[in-house]
Amino acid sequence: MNTKLLSVLAVVPAALLLHGCYQVPVTGRHSLSLVDDKEVTKMSIAAFDEMKAHNRISNDKDLNAELQRVGERLQRAVPIWDMPDADWEFVLFDNPQINAFAMAGGKVGVFTGLFKIVQNDDQLASVMAHEIGHVTAKHIHEQLSQEMALNTGGLIGGVALMGSGAGLLTSTAVMEAYGIGSEASGFAFDRKKEKEADHIGLIYMARAGYDPHEAIKVLEKLEEEEGNGQPESAFGSTHPSNPERIAALEAEMPEALRAQEDAKIKPVPVLVK
Numbered sequence: 375m376n377t378k379l380l381s382v383l384a385v386v387p388a389a390l391l392l393h394g395c396y397q398v399p400v401t402g403r404h405s406l407s408l409v410d411d412k413e414v415t416k417m418s419i420a421a422f423d424e425m426k427a428h429n430r431i432s433n434d435k436d437l438n439a440e441l442q443r444v445g446e447r448l449q450r451a452v453p454i455w456d457m458p459d460a461d462w463e464f465v466l467f468d469n470p471q472i473n474a475f476a477m478a479g480g481k482v483g484v485f486t487g488l489f490k491i492v493q494n495d496d497q498l499a500s501v502m503a504h505e506i507g508h509v510t511a512k513h514i515h516e517q518l519s520q521e522m523a524l525n526t527g528g529l530i531g532g533v534a535l536m537g538s539g540a541g542l543l544t545s546t547a548v549m550e551a552y553g554i555g556s557e558a559s560g561f562a563f564d565r566k567k568e569k570e571a572d573h574i575g576l577i578y579m580a581r582a583g584y585d586p587h588e589a590i591k592v593l594e595k596l597e598e599e600e601g602n603g604q605p606e607s608a609f610g611s612t613h614p615s616n617p618e619r620i621a622a623l624e625a626e627m628p629e630a631l632r633a634q635e636d637a638k639i640k641p642v643p644v645l646v647k
Contacts, residue, residue, distance in 0.1 A: 398511045399456045400574040407512055408519040411478075415459050417548040418478040418514075422463070425483065432468040432486050441466050441484055444499045448506065449480065451582035451637070456510040464502075472599060476505035477552065478514065491595040499579045500589035507574030513567045517551045569622050576623060576630045581637045586623075586630035593620050 394406050432438065445464035454460070460480030469485040476482045482502055492498045508514070563571070572589070580586045597616075 396512060396515075398570065398574075399453070400507075400577045401511070401570055403511075403570065405512070405516060406519065407515040409515050411515075412459060414515060414518070414548060415479040418552070419461070419481060421548060421552060422465075422477050422479070422481040422483070425467075426465060430468040432466040434466065434468075434486065437486060437489060438466050440495060440498060444495050444502060445482060447582040447584075448499060448502055448578060451578050452506060452510065457506070472596070474501050474505050475552075476502070476509045478509055482506065491599060492592065494588070496579070496584040496588035497592050499582060499584040500575065500586075500592050502575075503578040503582070503584075504571050504575035504589075506578060507571035508563060508567065511567070511570055511574060513563055513571070514548075514551050516567075518548065521551065565618075569619055572619055572623055573626055576626055577633050580630040580634035583634065583637060586627060586634065590620055590623050593623070 394408055395404060396407055397404050441464050445462065449460070449462045452460075457480055462480035462482075464482045464484070467483055467485050470487040471485050472487045472490055473485040474483065474488055482505065484498075484502065488498075488501060492501060576586050576589055579589065
């Protein structure tokens with residue numbers, strides 16, 4: 375935890391801290407969320423519905439079939455406790471940008487432009503799993519919590535209001551944290567969060583039986599797109615591909631290969647509705 379968070383631990387009642395502390399899957403990092411999971415999920419689903427209403431959805435049968443095929447396998451590889459209250463949905467937006475995103479509640483959007491660089495199911499799975507990793511790591515929760523802290527006079531004020539029912543979380547705040555209005559767009563995170571989502575996504579795709587080496591190939595292709603100055607490579611601008619991320623994936627590859635092998639023996643538990 376960072377120094378600011380440690381200062382909060384010294385003065386805030388333990389009950390409130392236990393309510394808001396969480397451990398990121400795969401990486402094990404600990405953080406503090408000041409927002410309610412169910413509220414974030416509810417508002418994220420509403421935001422996703424609004425995006426579907428204001429953006430063209432592709433009717434390409436082959437691409438939609440691939441998206442649903444990969445999505446079904448990935449959702450089985452994500453433990454229910456990593457994505458609680460998920461009502462999985464995978465939508466293909468007719469947009470030339472090289473991009474994809476995921477939102478709380480199991481909502482995943484892929485742009486048709488992404489298929490300019492992904493050449494097989496494994497590569498598509500790597501991108502989708504990365505985006506799902508942002509959600510299960512609660513990166514949006516962290517951004518919303520930072521905003522709440524700023525609006526309540528710091529982390530101590532934010533944590534104090536966490537259990538008061540102050541209702542500081544609004545749909546507007548959620549939309550702004552995702553970086554969207556009524557139009558679909560990419561969500562930008564800092565370098566640490568991108569690398570964390572890379573790590574989580576690598577494990578998820580491996581658990582789903584996909585080849586984790588394909589994740590590196592996708593990053594290499596994104597670098598090529600950036601090198602060619604492609605203006606439609608929005609994914610490359612919000613999810614910068616660089617040697618540092620590729621090196622991290624290579625270091626995490628043995629863990630991913632073990633996860634892939636373990637998944638063959640012990641399938642990940644899924645919720646039966």
